[in-house]
Amino acid sequence: MSEKPISHLIGGFAGGLTSAVILQPFDLVKTRLQQQPSGSIPDTLRTLSSYKELWRGTLPSAVRTSVGSALYLTSLHAFRSVLAKSHNSSATNVSGSSSSLPKLSMAENLVTGGLTRGFVGFVTMPITVLKVRYESTVYQYDSLLGAVRSIHQTEGVKGFFRGFTATCMRDAPYAGLYVLFYEQCKMVLPKMLPNVDTGTTLSVSKSAMINSLSAFSAASIATTITGPFDTIKTRMQLKPLEFTGFWQAGVKIVREEGAIRLFDGLSLRLTRKAFSAGIAWGIYEEIIKYIVRQH
Template identity: 55%
Template sequence: MSEKKERGQKTTRHLVAGFSGGLTSALALQPLDLMKTRVQQSKDNSLMNVLKSITSVKQLWRGTLPSAIRTSVGSGLYLSTLHLARNNISKLKNSQAPIFNASSKLPKLKAYENIIIGMLSRSIVGFITMPITVIKIRFESNLYQYKSIKEAVIDIFKYNGINGFFRGFGATCLRDAPYAGLYISSYEQLKSILPKLMNLQKNFDHNNNNNNIQELGHLSSGIINSTSAMIASIFATTVTAPFDTIKTRMQLSPEEFTTFSQTSIKLYNENFMRFFDGLSLRLIRKAGSAAIAWCIYEELVKI
């Protein structure tokens, strides 16, 4: 098999693995995303009020279709892009096969390299998926009563034009790019640290110059990868929480919240803690999503 064809198959594998992990997490955790959006949409909303406003279990999965499209496609594009960038940089640095660790088939890079690559990859994919992100947010909110994606597209274009589909991109980028950079860097560090702390790597060769480090079993690697993903996600989510609230306000009420700076000032005047609205829900969702998506992704790319 030619090198070009093999590289294409590997990229496709990462795309499919990322898509699968993203889809699974989106379907499982949609209720948390919906409640987080509704808590953030207004200064008067609390989690208790949101729960009282939901009259059926079915309502918890409102917006699942745009959410599933965004998360699955976004994860597939992001993780395949991330893989290509990291693999190429690793090869250039080592002028041979990339270096891996015992729980993963993903190339090992330095922390700052992971931060830069994660931020750039997330920004690019975030721009591509921005229209479906705006639609997803509006579906989850109870400020709009769309019955289909087509209706949402027509309404957004009618009142906000093409710019409406990219509303809040600045805030989204300021949230997602740092999140991705902090997450991937922390995640990779934790994958190296946890096997030693959990005494799972005592029989493995720790020489960083050895590219044939023995792999952990599926159960052990799954535990390491999902735990690393959860811890890294909690850290990155907390740091970037204010940008998530700003983004949500701008996307749901574009007439009231017109710019990033104006939205920030309004939130600050309401109460500084408004910047962290929905944080507990977002922490649970992001940690759960990361654990599910990255565990599935890491195991599928080994096949």
């Protein structure tokens, strides 16, 4: 029986919320590292007033990640299911697989992941802007409500979508590449692991391990490729008067600071993205399969 959209909302929300809270310190340090023309992770950590500051911005981050993850995974599954059914293939597959998600071609995985991410990214962009500014030291907001009022008064509605082009150019390719590599890893890993019979239903532990390892690997590759877009996006959101456009920001960083600066915070983003994907997608896949089996 095909699972209902609510199951994907629940699975996506739970996975996104869990990963956001656990990995918030990586996001905060990455943001502060990218907001300055020079610096290092140890230097950034020394500027913190206490370890609790590592979780500053957790609320907007948790809201953005949980809601965004729920919307993204629900929309992605709907999109992929339509394509799967157009090929007369099942939209749900549990037996003999670590996943219950639709099976598509590499090109379809790339396109569906990218388009869905672009759509959801636009919807959640205001939360993303609030998250980045609240984490940084460039803006000293007393509260999230104060941040909303300040952005609206100084920049208008467009301020809440600052950096969307760079965000979309980072997230859409990332999501497309991620889904592509994720699906490929899920096919390859079972053949590499001992005592895994793909002809029978996998145990929860084995399927969770395969899904989490696949997510970790796929996120690592996609994150490295799209790293420069993340730096440009952050600069545009924190210093909109200095970095006014995507290409202008990229050229300015390369000319004044060197191309290597485009990869600022990559190790932090790589760590966060990889573990976030492993946690979120592992939880999501198991929740979906549990719901499918209950029906």
